[in-house]
Amino acid sequence: MNVSRQPAAVPDDAGSGAARGPRARTRRLMLETATRLMQAGATPSVSEVAEAAEVSRATAAFTRGHRIDLLKDAIAPLKHRLPPREFNRLAQALSLIFGVEVLIVLKDIWGLDSRKMMSVAQWAAGALVRAAVTESMAGGNRRAPATAAE
Structure with a gap:
């Protein structure tokens, strides 16, 4: 009996070495939900994303130290358009407004006010x-800064 509220379908990247297990599924669900909400024009908090994903707020907490992963996930669609050095530089630049x-x-x-703050931050990210x-x-x-990941 499947009691999970998450889709039973296997994600496209499941066979490519992607992380598996409950934490990985929750993380993917949270990121997909956050992306969907943001594409709809919302600027959700972690609590709002958790509620929309039907995940416990305690389970949904992003732990410290994952900003790099979150930024790189956010710009992942550009990975094929930017050389690795430029991709990393963009992630570094976006960290200034994250x-x-x-x-x-x-x-x-x-x-x-909150609305204008989010508007400026979103404009800066887009720029x-x-x-x-x-x-x-x-x-x-242009010369990009070296990173520990390079």
Whole structure:
């Protein structure tokens, strides 16, 4: 008897060495749900994503140290369009506008409300992505910072 609320279908990447097990399924479900909500125009909190995914909020907590993975997952569709060095540079640049720090700056320095803070952060992220793609297409390989992952 299948009592899981998650789809019974095997994900496309299951045979490619992707992580398996309950944690991996929950993580994929949370990321898919967050993506769907954001594509619909929402800026959900972890609690809202957990509720939409029908996952316990306690189970859904993102643990410290996973920002790099989250950023790289978010820009994964660009992996085939950007060379590895430029892909890593884009993830590094996006990390500047990812997290509570950017919201504190926009609130404390600029006095923006939540809606405007999210609008500015989303605009900045879009500008960084467009710049990375444009530079890559133009062959403008500027010197990217080295990373520990390289």
